[in-house]
Amino acid sequence: MSKRRVVVTGIGSVTPLGNDAESTWKNILAGQSGVGPLTRLNADEYPAKVAAEVKDFDIEQYIERKDARKMDRFTHYAIAASTMAVKDAGLEITEENAPRVGVWIGSGIGGMETFENQYEIFQNRGYKRVSPFFVPMIIPDMAAGQVSIMLGAKGVNSCTVTACATGTNSIGDAFKVIQRGDADAMVTGGAEAPITKMSVAGFCANTALSTNPDPKTASRPFDQNRDGFVIGEGSGIVVLEEMEHALARGAKIYAEIVGYGATGDAYHITAPSPGGEGGARAMRMAIEDAGLTPEDIEYINAHGTSTPYNDKYETMAVKDVFGDHAYKLLMSSTKSMTGHLLGAAGGVEAIFTIQAIRDSIVPPTINLETPDPECDLDYVANEARRQDVSIGMSNSLGFGGHNATIVFKKFEK
Structure with a gap:
């Protein structure tokens, strides 16, 4: 079926x-x-x-x-x-x-x-x-x-x-x-x-x-x-x-949603699991659900909270999932501008991911002035970047060890 x-x-x-x-x-x-x-x-x-x-x-x-x-x-x-x-x-x-x-x-x-x-x-x-x-x-x-x-x-x-x-x-x-x-x-x-x-x-x-x-x-x-x-x-x-x-009904279509992954850390009430392994599993699950490979992903709207552990472990999780491709994809945290909307964050950030696909432009991570040596990916620092985005992913991680990832794709009938 x-x-x-x-x-x-x-x-x-x-x-x-x-x-x-x-x-x-x-x-x-x-x-x-x-x-x-x-x-x-x-x-x-x-x-x-x-x-x-x-x-x-x-x-x-x-x-x-x-x-x-x-x-x-x-x-x-x-x-x-x-x-x-x-x-x-x-x-x-x-x-x-x-x-x-x-x-x-x-x-x-x-x-x-x-x-x-x-x-x-x-x-x-x-x-x-x-x-x-x-x-x-x-x-x-x-x-x-x-x-x-x-x-x-x-x-x-x-x-x-x-x-x-x-x-x-x-x-x-x-x-x-x-x-x-x-x-x-x-x-x-x-x-x-x-x-x-x-x-x-x-x-x-x-x-x-x-x-x-x-x-x-x-x-x-x-x-x-x-x-x-x-x-x-x-x-x-x-x-x-x-x-x-x-x-x-002749509706306009922004994008297609193609993948979803959800996992639990089973580790700690507030801290992410070491190395972001739970988040890594959510990303893998979403990619597999979409019938894609890690190399197909071009942009990630990161959870990127601006907390010491989250940013480090999310970066580690991305490297674990994407390998060498982690250094080729673009990743940004729009929370640098919106702050953290908690339960609303994933809704707002899904929209940003959809708009990035629609407009072929990736939003920036502002205030990235002194890069953390342990956070060494391309976070689209400080200025938006024009680039075609066919497939984008959005990550959200929550207290209680909740990890969720959704994948959007440029619509083709």
Whole structure:
């Protein structure tokens, strides 16, 4: 039985670099940084002084205020990105096709902001003043649930929670839903709004965040002077469709998704396995699933968090998988500009990989000034590079030992 082919027909995002996919991409290619001073919280209370915050976002462009008040910020981002992706795809959801259109949107930590705010209300005013929408607002699956309700999509409705691998796992899992015939279209990706008191406190406590106070240089993947990631927020959503379904309705096709790999480190709750062996297995699995060889891969959008262990071990994993070809392919970390969007990172970075294939240009890794001798691949330092990209890969690695890789290919009928 042959596998059904799956293509990307719509993209939508909300990021620290723009409130739609194309303005974000324009700023990425220009090497702009979305990192700025931490304003959502009192920065004096934390060793981390910078964050990649979404700016000038208005949820009321997408839903009414009364409905928005019943949702956490991460769901707002998912609704906006999903609305844009479905509109971009030109996908009309009707009573007839609704059971064949699904939603698979993940979030790493869900409604943390709501949890904190409502707990303060409970402490100060008692349980009767806690919002009746408290539980639906905080649970991570509510982004998928609300998007499904908004769109009228009645197919597979699910949520992946795999920390920073969430967005990539979600897209990979949605890809498999269509490939095996359980849906014709899926709205999928990740959403996150983690710039909250306890979230930032937790990441500071485990020394994961950069304490560099300079927004311009705090996120510096693969640089010898990196000292942690910069927390970010937003959402990245794609519309995946079975190829014949997309062609039959005359949809534009950005790229084809051809491979997915997912593995576990079985090693440590936060640290990657030595040498990045779990990530290496995910990449191999995705390449094999795509029916490709390592030499076919031309670009990797790296997980590239700007933490000491991740960048070193991801580089080692790439060398393990690709051998000599590792020095010929291009690899970049767009987190140098967006910060780390946690569960939304894989969704946003999938879009960047798709756009790199579409536009024949590879985004840069900015702030790469003093290369780490142990990170010696071509990270497209500081400036975007014009190059034809037929096949690109996106990696995501998460706390808990989650590793996920997806592969996109230039579409050819």
